[in-house]
Amino acid sequence: MALLEIRNLRTSFFTHLGEVKAVDGVSFQVGEGEAVALVGESGCGKSVTALSIMGLVPPPGKVIGGEIIFAGEDLTKLSGPKMRHLRGNVLSMISQDPMTSLNPVLNIETQLGEGLRLHKGMDAKAARERVLELLNLVGIPEAERRLRQYPHEFSGGMRQRLMIAMALACSPKMLIADEPTTALDVTIQAQIIELLKELKSRLSSSILLITHDMGIVAGLCQRVIVMYAGRVVETGSVEAVFDDPQHPYTWGLLRSLPRLDQRKERLVPIPGQPPDLLASPQGCPFAPRCRWAMRICVKQMPEMITTAKGTVACWLQELGPQAVKRAREEVA
Amino acid sequence: MEPVLEVRDLQKYFPVTRGIRQKTGGMLKAVDGISFDLYRGETLGLVGESGCGKTTAGRTIVRLYEPTGGTVRLHGQDIFSLSEKEMLPVRRQIQMIFQDPYSSLNPRMTVGDTITEALEIHGLAAGRRNERVGELLDMVGLGHEMAGRYPHEFSGGQRQRIGVARALAVEPQVIICDEPVSALDVSIQAQVINLLEELQEKLGLTYLFISHDLAVVRHISHRVAVMYLGKLVEVAPSDQIYDNPLHPYTEALMSAIPIPDPKVESQRQRIILTGDVASPIDLPPGCRFASRCPKVEDRCRQEEPAMVDVGGGHLVACHLVG
Ligand SMILES: Nc1ncnc2c1ncn2[C@@H]1O[C@H](COP(=O)(O)OP(=O)(O)O)[C@@H](O)[C@H]1O
Ligand SMILES: Nc1ncnc2c1ncn2[C@@H]1O[C@H](COP(=O)(O)OP(=O)(O)O)[C@@H](O)[C@H]1O
Ligand code: SF4
Ligand SMILES: [Mg+2]
Ligand SMILES: [Mg+2]
Numbered sequence: 001m002a003l004l005e006i007r008n009l010r011t012s013f014f015t016h017l018g019e020v021k022a023v024d025g026v027s028f029q030v031g032e033g034e035a036v037a038l039v040g041e042s043g044c045g046k047s048v049t050a051l052s053i054m055g056l057v058p059p060p061g062k063v064i065g066g067e068i069i070f071a072g073e074d075l076t077k078l079s080g081p082k083m084r085h086l087r088g089n090v091l092s093m094i095s096q097d098p099m100t101s102l103n104p105v106l107n108i109e110t111q112l113g114e115g116l117r118l119h120k121g122m123d124a125k126a127a128r129e130r131v132l133e134l135l136n137l138v139g140i141p142e143a144e145r146r147l148r149q150y151p152h153e154f155s156g157g158m159r160q161r162l163m164i165a166m167a168l169a170c171s172p173k174m175l176i177a178d179e180p181t182t183a184l185d186v187t188i189q190a191q192i193i194e195l196l197k198e199l200k201s202r203l204s205s206s207i208l209l210i211t212h213d214m215g216i217v218a219g220l221c222q223r224v225i226v227m228y229a230g231r232v233v234e235t236g237s238v239e240a241v242f243d244d245p246q247h248p249y250t251w252g253l254l255r256s257l258p259r260l261d262q263r264k265e266r267l268v269p270i271p272g273q274p275p276d277l278l279a280s281p282q283g284c285p286f287a288p289r290c291r292w293a294m295r296i297c298v299k300q301m302p303e304m305i306t307t308a309k310g311t312v313a314c315w316l317q318e319l320g321p322q323a324v325k326r327a328r329e330e331v332a
Numbered sequence: 333m334e335p336v337l338e339v340r341d342l343q344k345y346f347p348v349t350r351g352i353r354q355k356t357g358g359m360l361k362a363v364d365g366i367s368f369d370l371y372r373g374e375t376l377g378l379v380g381e382s383g384c385g386k387t388t389a390g391r392t393i394v395r396l397y398e399p400t401g402g403t404v405r406l407h408g409q410d411i412f413s414l415s416e417k418e419m420l421p422v423r424r425q426i427q428m429i430f431q432d433p434y435s436s437l438n439p440r441m442t443v444g445d446t447i448t449e450a451l452e453i454h455g456l457a458a459g460r461r462n463e464r465v466g467e468l469l470d471m472v473g474l475g476h477e478m479a480g481r482y483p484h485e486f487s488g489g490q491r492q493r494i495g496v497a498r499a500l501a502v503e504p505q506v507i508i509c510d511e512p513v514s515a516l517d518v519s520i521q522a523q524v525i526n527l528l529e530e531l532q533e534k535l536g537l538t539y540l541f542i543s544h545d546l547a548v549v550r551h552i553s554h555r556v557a558v559m560y561l562g563k564l565v566e567v568a569p570s571d572q573i574y575d576n577p578l579h580p581y582t583e584a585l586m587s588a589i590p591i592p593d594p595k596v597e598s599q600r601q602r603i604i605l606t607g608d609v610a611s612p613i614d615l616p617p618g619c620r621f622a623s624r625c626p627k628v629e630d631r632c633r634q635e636e637p638a639m640v641d642v643g644g645g646h647l648v649a650c651h652l653v654g
Contacts, residue, residue, distance in 0.1 A: 041517040155608070185381035185544070187605045190588035194604055212517065215547075215590025219597035238594045256522035258551035260574060260589045261596060266529070267551065269522035273487050 001072075002029035003174060003206050004053070009066035011045075011052045020277045022048040022061065024230035027304070030174065035200055035207040037217040037238075039253075040227035041274050046210045049227075050176050053208075054093050055083040071173065088119045092167035096179040098159040101166065102151040108135075108162065109147040115169050134165040138195060157188035164195065174206040175199075181216070193220055214257060218242060226250050229275050229285035236310025246312040249286045251328055268331055284315065292316055292327050335369035336407065336538050337393075337426070337506055342366050343401035344385075344392040348613055360613050362388040364562035365402070367639075370506065375532065375539040377553030377570065379546055379585075383612070385562045386542045390508045393540070394426050395419060406506075424454050427504040431511035433495035437483040443469070443494050444479030450501040468497040473527060489520035496527065500535075508540045513548060525552055546589050550574055555645070558582050561612055561620040564639065568646040578648045581621045619651065627652055 011023040023045045030036045038046050051057045053068055055075060068075040070091065075083065087093075095101060103111055112134060113127035122130065128147070135143035138161040151159060160180060167175055177196065181189035197220060200207055209221055217224055217238065224241040226234040226249065234247040245251055252270035272289040275281065283298040284290070290297065297315050304313045307321075316324050345359040363385045370376055378386050391397045393404050395411070404411050411422050430436045437446060447465045451457050457464035466476030472493040483491060492512055499507055509528065513521040529552065531537055543549050549556055549570070556573040558566045558581065566579040577583045584603040591597055607624040610616050616623065618633040625632065632651055639647050640654035648654065 041519060186546070186588040187381065187584055190602050191604055193590070194602065213590060214518075214592035215597070218592050218594040219590050219600075242592070242594050252519055254592065256519045257592055258522075258525070258547045259591060259593075260547040260550055260586065261591050261593075263571065264551060267522035267525055269526060270519035271523075273489070273520070274517075 002069075003032045003034075003071060004030040004208070005067075005069040006049075006053070007067045007069070009049065009052060009063070009068060011048050011057055011061060011063045013061040015060055018278050021230050021280050022277060023052060024277075024280065025066070026227070026230070026232050027066075028225045028232060028235055030206050030208055032173075033200070033204040033206055034223065035196075035209060035221045036223045036225060037221040038208060038210045038225050038227060039212060039214065039217060042212065043274060043277070044227045045230040045277075046227060047178055050093060050178050050208070050210055053176065054087060054091065056093075085119070088115050089170045090173045091176070092170075092172040092174070093176040093178065094160075094163045094167045094180050096182050098156075098163040099151065101163050102159065104151055107148050107150055111151075112162075112166050112169055115166070119170055130169070131165075134169060137168070137199075138162075138165045139191070140165070157184055157191060160184060160188075160192055161195070164192075164199075168199065168203070168205075171203060172205060174208065176208045176210070178210045179212070180209075182211070182213075189216075196220060214242075214254065226253070230277055230280075231285060231313070232304065232311075233286065233314070234310065234312045236307075236312075240309035244309060245328070246307060246310070246317070246324060247286075247314050248290045248292055248316070248327075251331075252289075255331065284313075291331075333371055334408070336372050337370040337540075338405040338408075339369070339393060339402070340367045340404075341402040342389060342392060342399065342404065344388050344397055345400040358613055361562050361615060362612060363392060364612075364615075366557075366559070366562075366564045367402075368557055368564065368567060370538050370540060372505070372538055373532065373536050374554045375541050375552055377549035377556040378540060378542045378559060379544065379549050379556060380559035381544060381585075384559045385612075386544075386559055387510055389559070390428065390510050390540065390542050394423070394428055394508060396428075420454070424502045425504055426506045426508065427499035427502060428508045428510065429492070429495045429499050429512050431514050433491040434483060434488075437491065437494060439483055442480050442482055443474075443486075443497075446494070447479075447498050447501050450498050454502050456502060464501070468501055471500065471531070472497045473523075487520075489516050489523055492516065492524050493527065496524075496531070500531070504537070506538045506540070508542070510542045511544070512541075514543060514545065521548070528552065546585065558585070561610060561615070563620060564647075564649065565621065566646075566648050567639075569644070572644065572646050576646075578642065578646070578653045579621075579650050580625050580627045580652070584624075584626070619649075 007027050009023055009026045013020040052063050063076055109131055112131045116122045116127040116130055132143050140161050181192050221238055223237055225232055228249050234250050255268040270289050275285055283300055284302055287293040287297040302313045302315045304311050342363055343365055344363040345361050348357045348360050392399050399412055444465045448461050451461050465479050469476045469478055474493050513524050541552055553570045556570045557564050560581050566582045577586050584605050587603045605624045610620055610623050618635055619637050622628050622632045637649045637651045639649040641647050
């Protein structure tokens with residue numbers, strides 16, 4: 001059984017303009033020790049999905065439907081104190097901006113040791129030992145000296161490491177990393193990605209990596225979930241999604257990318273803009289930007305179907321695999 | 333061929349103020365002697381990590397910042413020696429577009445008024461300004477019917493098109509693009525990149541394209557200049573920079589960029605840099621990259637390497653090359 005299984009999750013923000021369906025019927029799984037990427041354009045609901053799992057959706061947002069089964073328990077039904085316990089212990093999240101998770105007035109020893117004393121009942125000495133171990137694990141040099149320092153005394157990359165150390169303090173079963181390297185320079189990003197790879201193999205934690213960088217996905221993850229406008233449009237192994245993508249949005253995403261190792265004459269952008277989540281469409285949310293849209297696409301939402309290599313929600317599938325392939329190859 | 337723009341030993345230092353008494357504590361050398369030429373119709377990419385001085389270089393070239401030293405010549409004319417009044421025609425020839433077009437657009441002015449203002453300043457299209465605004469909006473793919481709208485009514489990608497339309501209004505020869513697509517999602521980013529490429533072909537524009545994203549820069553640029561802590565470390569035709577990087581920093585930078593292809597990624601060797609970035613306030617005597625360079629030698633810490641031409645328009649500043 002999967003470590004995390006999300007079924008038909010729906011999370012909305014109830015604003016004065018109306019209901020924003022940020023996550024609109026999302027389902028996916030993350031296996032034990034697996035690294036899964038959640039990708040899609042900004043505003044498509046990646047962070048809200050993560051916050052829903054963590055039980056941290058801010059008002060006026062609310063999880064209004066679905067199940068989040070984590071290690072056999074439905075997190076949507078868990079009480080506040082139980083959820084808090086889970087968060088410190090088996091489920092951790094790191095975000096794009098470390099300063100939102102780090103407390104600026106606590107030194108590193110207190111900051112990282114607090115959870116260990118609280119959740120693991122360690123005494124001060126044991127907590128200190130463990131903090132040193134964690135700092136070494138995430139590659140922060142001169143750990144002893146650093147214990148007494150405050151977050152502002154660390155560089156951007158080092159703060160990100162601190163946050164990872166904090167997220168790992170209680171050896172979580174699952175780490176949710178929301179754009180963990182977006183704010184960092186590429187050479188620092190490379191260090192953090194190496195670190196995540198190492199942690200995955202060493203601690204066998206599951207990772208749900210939220211990113212818009214398909215390059216990071218290709219290098220770090222086993223499976224990919226592609227979201228568009230609050231919905232999952234395609235899932236599959238990394239190989240399947242990159243080599244044989246099924247959804248027109250995924251095609252568009254990959255074609256619009258410039259590549260360091262290739263010279264492309266022209267990029268192929270996706271026309272138009274992502275939709276407004278206030279007005280949820282009747283049919284496929286991608287239809288207004290899809291050059292293959294058929295009459296049925298605007299009328300009726302395509303169901304998620306299982307293919308040879310993954311799942312996809314697109315009416316083109318009704319036409320058979322050859323037609324899908326031809327459509328994909330139409331744009332050179 | 334004569335370059336359109338010649339930049340020589342460009343310097344921009346900022347005074348450092350420390351403590352409550354605002355005592356000056358030395359100089360922050362944001363741009364510390366960079367030189368390059370820009371030829372008509374080409375795109376020169378300027379890349380490097382945040383804080384290396386790309387934006388400062390761009391802004392100093394157009395004298396949004398007063399230069400500390402060096403010269404910039406536009407068609408042979410030294411523009412740093414011009415008075416503010418004499419600068420006006422120069423400003424028409426060199427325009428700038430920014431990462432965040434929203435902050436550079438007046439929220440209380442319609443898009444049409446913003447562009448009209450640019451035309452008025454330079455006395456252009458007199459008598460047919462509305463028509464010209466419509467043409468420009470069509471040219472950048474927004475459509476003339478958008479002239480009456482306000483910036484907040486547009487998405488990020490559309491705002492960047494407004495920024496491009498405003499820059500084009502004065503019929504410039506050179507456009508300095510400072511991270512113009514960095515804030516955009518990839519699908520929209522590709523729209524704006526294509527627009528810039530099409531406009532270049534149609535109008536013969538010359539771009540200095542500033543970005544931290546090397547994949548974007550490789551795609552759009554004919555030549556690439558790599559910057560590190562206020563200096564250029566390597567300049568080469570873009571294919572050269574990717575196929576045959578010679579500076580250890582360029583090499584590390586290339587190896588760090590993830591490539592969206594699992595097969596390629598699984599084969600890649602990353603050069604992971606360790607060591608701290610030197611401070612632009614307290615620069616080391618030798619090579620600025622020495623503190624992080626995997627190939628560092630003794631002389632690197634003592635002597636600053638000079639830029640040498642290794643042939644084919646490939647320039648490198650490293651003791652180990654040349
Ligand atoms: N606090 C909020 N109030 C209203 N709407 C919100 C709020 N937070 C997020 N949303 C909406 O939810 C959608 C999904 O947001 P998010 O999950 O942050 O996207 P991303 O995929 O970029 O992480 C967005 O379109 C946004 O409009
Ligand atoms: N107006 C300014 N005053 C003082 N320091 C500045 C100013 N603008 C930039 N700097 C400093 O100059 C250096 C280069 O900055 P910048 O040109 O913005 O780099 P980049 O665009 O490559 O990220 C940085 O150390 C930055 O902090
Ligand atoms: S369902 Fe129709 S509109 Fe949606 S992606 Fe498939 S073909 Fe395009
Ligand atoms: Mg997000
Ligand atoms: Mg900048």
